[in-house]
Amino acid sequence: MADTAQPGPIGGHGHDGETRRDFLAIAATAIAGVGTACATWPLISSMNPAQDTLAAGAPIDIDISGVQPGQQIIVLWRSRPIFVVRRTPDQVKALAADKDAASLRDPTSAANQQAAYAKNVYRSVKPDVLVLVGICTHLGCIPEFVPQPGGSLGASWQGGYFCPCHGSRYDLSGRVFQNVPAPYNLPVPPYHFVSDTVIRVGENPPDSTFDFNSIEQI
Ligand code: FES
Numbered sequence: 729m730a731d732t733a734q735p736g737p738i739g740g741h742g743h744d745g746e747t748r749r750d751f752l753a754i755a756a757t758a759i760a761g762v763g764t765a766c767a768t769w770p771l772i773s774s775m776n777p778a779q780d781t782l783a784a785g786a787p788i789d790i791d792i793s794g795v796q797p798g799q800q801i802i803v804l805w806r807s808r809p810i811f812v813v814r815r816t817p818d819q820v821k822a823l824a825a826d827k828d829a830a831s832l833r834d835p836t837s838a839a840n841q842q843a844a845y846a847k848n849v850y851r852s853v854k855p856d857v858l859v860l861v862g863i864c865t866h867l868g869c870i871p872e873f874v875p876q877p878g879g880s881l882g883a884s885w886q887g888g889y890f891c892p893c894h895g896s897r898y899d900l901s902g903r904v905f906q907n908v909p910a911p912y913n914l915p916v917p918p919y920h921f922v923s924d925t926v927i928r929v930g931e932n933p934p935d936s937t938f939d940f941n942s943i944e945q946i
Pocket residue numbers: 751864865866867868869891892893894895896909910
């Protein structure tokens with residue numbers, strides 16, 4: 729089910745001899761491994777486009793009707809993992825309060841990492857449904873979904889993403905924290921709802937001309 733094709737060329741920066749390309753190669757391998765974690769993070773295929781069609785970047789439709797509040801699923805688009813999370817009412821409420829804003833590098837999503845329709849505290853079209861490209865903006869590892877507050881990430885942790893490669897942290901909107909190596913928020917791909925329960929990733933709503941290739945960093 730997993731597409732292990734390597735992501736295409738992207739911008740990047742070196743770090744101790746490591747490059748984003750090196751890490752994306754690791755990320756591609758990790759994507760293959762994600763399938764073994766289906767019990768906790770289901771990796772679902774899109775609604776059936778052929779692999780070559782997917783690799784070419786065709787839009788994919790994702791049925792989220794079975795995604796429970798608090799759960800994340802991972803699909804592939806353009807050979808990259810797409811995180812889709814159904815937020816709980818408490819998670820939506822916590823983001824609305826935005827207590828972490830002062831600790832975030834780009835709390836208002838000023839950098840071009842998303843379309844205008846995702847430039848809000850939720851970084852999403854609907855507050856309860858999050859859609860992100862699941863690639864750390866540091867060197868390209870796949871961040872872990874850690875939605876539970878507290879725990880090993882500290883008492884102030886409200887849930888979000890932790891990248892184990894070099895310790896970058898993102899909140900539950902994919903906004904990066906300060907004092908971590910990742911420079912940008914996680915990208916939001918172009919997407920829109922074609923019905924209450926189906927998201928089309930890879931295609932903007934009719935009133936948007938957002939160009940995913942124009943973003944700062946994948
Ligand atoms: S790749 Fe370095 S922190 Fe994520």
